[in-house]
Structures are given as C-alpha cells and as structure tokens.
Amino acid sequence: MPSDVEPAPVSAKPPVTLREVAAAAGVSVATASKALNGQGRMTAETRERIRETARLLGFRPNSLAQSLLRKRSFTVGLLTNDTYGRFSLPLMAGVSDALVDKGVSVFLCNVEDDQRLGQLHVEAMLDKRVDGIVATGKRIDRHLPVDLSNLRIPVVYAFTQPDPGAIGLVSDDAGGARLAVEHFLRLGRRRIAHVSGPASFAVVHARAQAWRDVLKENGLAESEPLLGAWSEAWGHEAVEKLFGKADREGWPDAVFCGNDQIARGVIDALRERGISVPDDVGVIGFDNWEIVAEATRPPLTSVDMNLSTLGREAGLALLSLVDGQPAAPGIRKLPCRLVVRQSCGSPPE
Amino acid sequence: MPSDVEPAPVSAKPPVTLREVAAAAGVSVATASKALNGQGRMTAETRERIRETARLLGFRPNSLAQSLLRKRSFTVGLLTNDTYGRFSLPLMAGVSDALVDKGVSVFLCNVEDDQRLGQLHVEAMLDKRVDGIVATGKRIDRHLPVDLSNLRIPVVYAFTQPDPGAIGLVSDDAGGARLAVEHFLRLGRRRIAHVSGPASFAVVHARAQAWRDVLKENGLAESEPLLGAWSEAWGHEAVEKLFGKADREGWPDAVFCGNDQIARGVIDALRERGISVPDDVGVIGFDNWEIVAEATRPPLTSVDMNLSTLGREAGLALLSLVDGQPAAPGIRKLPCRLVVRQSCGSPPE
DNA sequence: GCGGGTTGGGAAAAGGTTTTCTCAGAGTGG
DNA sequence: CCACTCTGAGAAAACCTTTTCCCAACCCGC
Numbered sequence: 001m002p003s004d005v006e007p008a009p010v011s012a013k014p015p016v017t018l019r020e021v022a023a024a025a026g027v028s029v030a031t032a033s034k035a036l037n038g039q040g041r042m043t044a045e046t047r048e049r050i051r052e053t054a055r056l057l058g059f060r061p062n063s064l065a066q067s068l069l070r071k072r073s074f075t076v077g078l079l080t081n082d083t084y085g086r087f088s089l090p091l092m093a094g095v096s097d098a099l100v101d102k103g104v105s106v107f108l109c110n111v112e113d114d115q116r117l118g119q120l121h122v123e124a125m126l127d128k129r130v131d132g133i134v135a136t137g138k139r140i141d142r143h144l145p146v147d148l149s150n151l152r153i154p155v156v157y158a159f160t161q162p163d164p165g166a167i168g169l170v171s172d173d174a175g176g177a178r179l180a181v182e183h184f185l186r187l188g189r190r191r192i193a194h195v196s197g198p199a200s201f202a203v204v205h206a207r208a209q210a211w212r213d214v215l216k217e218n219g220l221a222e223s224e225p226l227l228g229a230w231s232e233a234w235g236h237e238a239v240e241k242l243f244g245k246a247d248r249e250g251w252p253d254a255v256f257c258g259n260d261q262i263a264r265g266v267i268d269a270l271r272e273r274g275i276s277v278p279d280d281v282g283v284i285g286f287d288n289w290e291i292v293a294e295a296t297r298p299p300l301t302s303v304d305m306n307l308s309t310l311g312r313e314a315g316l317a318l319l320s321l322v323d324g325q326p327a328a329p330g331i332r333k334l335p336c337r338l339v340v341r342q343s344c345g346s347p348p349e
Numbered sequence: 350m351p352s353d354v355e356p357a358p359v360s361a362k363p364p365v366t367l368r369e370v371a372a373a374a375g376v377s378v379a380t381a382s383k384a385l386n387g388q389g390r391m392t393a394e395t396r397e398r399i400r401e402t403a404r405l406l407g408f409r410p411n412s413l414a415q416s417l418l419r420k421r422s423f424t425v426g427l428l429t430n431d432t433y434g435r436f437s438l439p440l441m442a443g444v445s446d447a448l449v450d451k452g453v454s455v456f457l458c459n460v461e462d463d464q465r466l467g468q469l470h471v472e473a474m475l476d477k478r479v480d481g482i483v484a485t486g487k488r489i490d491r492h493l494p495v496d497l498s499n500l501r502i503p504v505v506y507a508f509t510q511p512d513p514g515a516i517g518l519v520s521d522d523a524g525g526a527r528l529a530v531e532h533f534l535r536l537g538r539r540r541i542a543h544v545s546g547p548a549s550f551a552v553v554h555a556r557a558q559a560w561r562d563v564l565k566e567n568g569l570a571e572s573e574p575l576l577g578a579w580s581e582a583w584g585h586e587a588v589e590k591l592f593g594k595a596d597r598e599g600w601p602d603a604v605f606c607g608n609d610q611i612a613r614g615v616i617d618a619l620r621e622r623g624i625s626v627p628d629d630v631g632v633i634g635f636d637n638w639e640i641v642a643e644a645t646r647p648p649l650t651s652v653d654m655n656l657s658t659l660g661r662e663a664g665l666a667l668l669s670l671v672d673g674q675p676a677a678p679g680i681r682k683l684p685c686r687l688v689v690r691q692s693c694g695s696p697p698e
Numbered sequence: 699g700c701g702g703g704t705t706g707g708g709a710a711a712a713g714g715t716t717t718t719c720t721c722a723g724a725g726t727g728g
Numbered sequence: 729c730c731a732c733t734c735t736g737a738g739a740a741a742a743c744c745t746t747t748t749c750c751c752a753a754c755c756c757g758c
Contacts (some may be wrong), residue, residue, distance in 0.1 A: 013501060017714060028738045033716060042736055063476040064422065065714035068413045068743045071363075075477070083442070085434040093432065093459055100466070105473050108457035110442055117449070124454050126364075127412040128424070151671075152362060218381070232644045261644070268617075291433070294612070295581045344710090354727050367745060377708050382746060389747090391706055414744035 001106050016057045026055040027069045060247050065151050072142030077107045077125040081140035094311020118146030132318045136160050140170050141202035154321035158314035168331040169314050171305035173203045177210035180284040180303050181340055189282055190252035196227040196237040196258030233267020260285035260292040262303055279344035288339050299341035374402040384627035426456045426474040428438030431487035440485050441632040443660020460628035461538040467495030481667045485509050489519050489550035503670035507663035518663050520654035524554045525666050529605050529633040529652050536693055538603035538631055544587040545607030584614020609634035609641040611653055620677045627694035637688045659683050
C-alpha cells in the first residue's frame, strides 16, 4: 500500500461528515453539532477541542442536510428574460452582492420569452426549495412569461412588471429624466429636444412626461418628443428631423435621448453635419451603458438607473420577506443618477 | 372553517410530502416512492392510483432529500469574472441549455477578480454539493482568481485558462482568423491589414499568426499587425496610421480587426476620410457582438466564436464527467463561424 | 395438501444535520 | 447523609426520499 504521503486527493474522496468529526473528537454527533454552532452547554475545553478537530479534518457541513432540516435552502432564484444581460447583469451583481454575506447563493435562469422554459425553471427552483425568487426582465412594463403569483415562497420583482399585490422595485424614470433636463437648464440650454424609443414602452412616456413637465415648470416652449426605435439609426434619423431645416434659429441646443444608443446615433449624426457637441448642442443619454457612453465622441453624459443598487435592494427585500417580516406590497421607485461626462459642456461661469 | 373552495394558497402552506401522498392513497411511503419512480412491482392499478393521488395533491419530490440520498445535487456552479457578461452570458446560456433537460440547474457566481470572493463562492458551491463546476472568464489566457485544481468534483474550463491536467474548451482563434482572411481573399482583396488588441493577450498572437500564415500561403506580402487597445479609439488611430500616407497605392484594401469595437472605430474613421466601406476597403471584426456589428454602417461582417455552443459543449462535458465517464484532459478548440454582413462587399462575378 | 415460485407491498435503514429531551454525575445546602 | 439543583453530554426524533431486504399470500403442479 502506498504510504499516503500527504495531498493527492484522489478526486473521489467523500467529504468528511459531522459523524467523523464527533468520532475523532470522542464525543457524540449531538455534542459536535452544538460545539460547532455555539449552541448547548459544554466546557470551553470540549468545545474548542471539537472545533479544532473539525478544522483539522476540513469539515464543512452538508448544506443539503441542513436545508432539509431547517426548511431553508439559503438559495434564491433569479429569473430573467434579458438575454443580453444589459439590465440583468448589474442587477444580478447587486442581488448576489447583497446575499453572499448571508451565505445565500443565486440560481440564475434565463427563460428567454418561452413559457415552457419559464415553467420548467420555476419548477426546478421550487423542487430545489429556493427560499425566494427575484424576477427581473428587460423592460418594466411587461410580465415575465411565467406566473409567480401563487407560489408559497416570496417573490420580489425588480425591473419588470410585478403581479398585483406583490413587491416591485423599479427605477424612477421620471426622476431620471428630470435629472437630465434640469442639468441642461443649469447649463443654460433652453431648446431641449427629446428623442426616445417606441411608444409601446411605458418608460418612454414616463421620461417624456417628465421632460415636458420640467420645460413647463421653467416656462419654456413645449414640443412633441420624437419617438422611434432604441437604435443608433433612429438617432441619425431624428437629427435629420431636428436639424434638417435651414432655419438655424429653430435648432435645439440640447437633445435628451431615451437611451445611449440613440444618443450615440445623435452625436455621430451631428458631427457629420458639422454641428459641435457640446459647443452647439448638448446631448444626454439614458442607461449609462459604459461601453457606449465612453466610446462616443465626446464621451456621453448619461442617466444611470443604479441597477446594481436596485438589485441589492431587491435582494435585501427578498431576504426580509423570507425571514417572515411583512413588507408593504406595491411598487417602489429608486432614484437614478446622472453621470456627467463631456457631451454637455461646462456650466457657464 | 371556511370551505376550501379551491385556490388561495395562503402562501405559507408547506409543500406536500411523499408521506402524505402515501397516506392519501392508502399505501406505504415505500410503495408510493416506487410507484412514482416506475420502480418495484405492483399492480398497474395501484401504481396508477398513487400517481393520480400525487397529481391531485400536486406532489413534487423534495430535491434536497433526493440529493442527500443520491449524493448528486443536480446542480452545477458557473464561475466567471466577466462582469459585463459579454462572453459569459452566451456561454451560460449554452451551459444552461445543455443541462436544463437533464434537470440540472446552474449557480451563477461572478467573482470579479477578487480572491476572497472567489474563495467564498467556491466554498458555498462545495457546501451546497454542486455536482461540478464550469469555470469561465473574459479571456482565454488568464486564470480565475481561485484554485479549482484539487476539488473532489469535476471542473471544466471554458473560455478561460485551464489548470494543467484539466479539461478546457476554447474557441479556435487561429481558425477564426483564417476564416476572415480567406473570406477577404475570395473577394479579391490582396492588401489585408490587421488591427488588434494589446500584445498581452494570447488571442492577439494566435489571430495575428493565422493572418500572417494565410497571407504567406497565398504568396502575399506580409507585414506587422497593428497592436493597440480593444477600443474604438484605437480603431481610429490605426486608420490614421494605415491610411495617413498620401500614397494611395500603399493603402490596404481590407482590414481584419481583432474585435468589433476596433472594427467600428475603423469603419467610422474610414468614412470620415471619405474612404468607402466596402467599396474601397473591406472590414471584418471579431466577436460578432450584434449590438456593435449591426450598428456599424455598413453592418459588420464578423467572426463569431460560437460561445453558446462552447457553453453547451462544456455543460455536456461536465455532465459526462459527473457521470463518471473518463475524459481526456487537455484543451479542445471549437471552430468559429463567419457571419457575413455588408462590410466586405460581394464576391466578384 | 404441500413444496416452491411469484406477486404485491411494507418495514427499515440510509443520507447528514439540528434540536429536544433525558440522564448521570457533581456540587450544594441543610 | 439526603434532597435538590446544576452541568455536561448523549440518545433519539425529525427532515424527506430511496432502496434493500423481507414477508404474506397466492398460484401452480404434483
């Protein structure tokens, strides 16, 4: 028999159990358990000896067994249909971040827009006894393709349409839009246009309304927002509409865009027309998608929805729900944040 | 007592157990278990009755208990440090897709580049008795900030540097580069430049070498690749270097870029110089990041690394490892695919 | 009617942990 | 020396399912 010189864990060595620790320390499993969990009464000496033994043996409790008993799996599910992860990932990072300290892990499931897949994943989660579910999506005004309304376990909705009576966390789109428009105003801009995405999105209306409100509050002329697609191409088109007329006096001196891609299109189109950003026109985007915002020339000032904070809040909310603390249902809006780069110029002295 | 009219599951009703099913069907738990799993011997009538009872009660077996017994949790961990998910998400989609049919769920953990976080997550996974781990990252030539080499459970590396003796799956970068350069050649392009990322990346060398090889094989003049950053800005700069000289004869008629962002910068810069893509110069990118590739003007032909296939293969490989089937260690390269859009023009008649 | 095979189903252990209950022994006061 | 209270630790149940025996009853042929 080869002398077991030390490491070489042959890959198939079963984990050490509490029973083995107890045997090695010369106590019962009950005592061992209590020693490691700081429960029960025993001499400090005994407790320490058991702990030391456990450490030496590399004992790690089997979560499965614990979960079975405690009826808590210390696991939550994160459901999303955001394939590209543009929104899900920061959100997931937040959720995960909020939970990792408490020893809670996250099942991430992308259900696309597939009912069957959604059903499948939710059932898998339920079978694995997740403690709760965070539902998230790629837009605020649509449900995921699954029904989470009668689930026996808590559900928190983040950045997706919540079921009635549930807890939902979304970004404060109106507030975000205000941030942008007011930033323009502070910089002395007065003719502020708004170019946004399809009218079918709720956020488009929320942002447009806030834009209008701020203009009105400041006694400025209101106009119609330009609604189109969430694309660069639409940004180009919109510039054509806004700056196509010969009358330079009618040109805006600021464009607030519904997302960063539109903003990028706008900035590119302006440059092609020889209109300077930010000297002639300021531009603000929405989403603060760094990969886009930092690549525009000049880098794009943009509204950040603080998705990772949203995720963190969602995680914490779910956790307190899991702990049985009641929480008021309804939609909670979390503030956005303006990330200033160079597409708006500096404030006047 | 309110008549239990039907739904209204009061949120806190414990799941129905096998014991309850057995009681309701008037059999023992053993028989019930066997009936539901198609094991054991009993009259078809009994089996059917038990199944019907289970269905009626909405019984779903407790995965935790099953896992405890079978020593398989039907759960795998996916470790990544790719915060933006540019690479991880397609990969994860593939992994998940390969596993969902087998009833296996995926823990996604982003460890950033944080040792502590990595340690934490790996231990959590181990405690939860994941059946295996897929390690993935944002570049092929770096290790994750965790040591997975002595883990007792199978590990498959996908799109990250594997430990020696382990199984790794990566994209065939050289093959992908060949695809691009040969595409140019088929279109009649002869002066093919290469603009890529930092020299510190292994893929940069692999792709550049393949580019050089294809040129040499075809008796074309070789030159040095232009190495810089993975950014649009570098694409602009590179165009300045390549097309700055007055001598038009020395200009390339094709640029093969190390990623799509560089390609985008190149295309934009060419347009600004009045050089037509694809008429004067063809451009190919790498990564096929649709969000970029479809927004360039014209849309960008790009090499796709088939990451979701990579993920799927990784998932299947892990699964067979978990099932105890031996697999040859080493790095397996999966082919890339050229996605043709409009940045290279059409083949000559 | 009886030995032997088959059939239908149950009892019990196993998996690893937590928790409640119990108990033996030690210490204390009278 | 006795009754009582602590103290430290163990036995066992519980969580839920699977699986390995095991057993009773039935059927068959002789």
